[in-house]
Amino acid sequence: MLSFIRLLFICIIFAAPAFAAEQASPVPFQNKSAPTKVPSDVSVLAYGAAHPECLEWTDSCRTCQRTPDGRVGCSTPGIACQPTKIECKKESK
Numbered sequence: 001m002l003s004f005i006r007l008l009f010i011c012i013i014f015a016a017p018a019f020a021a022e023q024a025s026p027v028p029f030q031n032k033s034a035p036t037k038v039p040s041d042v043s044v045l046a047y048g049a050a051h052p053e054c055l056e057w058t059d060s061c062r063t064c065q066r067t068p069d070g071r072v073g074c075s076t077p078g079i080a081c082q083p084t085k086i087e088c089k090k091e092s093k
Contacts, residue, residue, distance in 0.1 A: 056090035
């Protein structure tokens with residue numbers, strides 16, 4: 001009787017991976033109706049490059065400023081910030 005239990009245990013141990021391999025792998029959630037969004041930092045930086053006359057601009061999450069020598073620095077967005085349309089806050093004279 002003990003050898004039968006051992007044999008049954010060994011069969012279960014070796015058969016379990018075979019059954020597990022047949023299961024379908026989980027598919028990640030994909031929301032097909034949501035539009036593809038460009039990362040906010042790319043669009044904020046692109047705005048600065050496209051508008052060299054703008055000295056300060058924001059998307060309500062990040063504020064970017066252009067220094068007198070032309071370099072750009074941007075703030076870090078908050079963790080739950082939802083960006084809005086980018087607008088220029090200060091233009092060169």
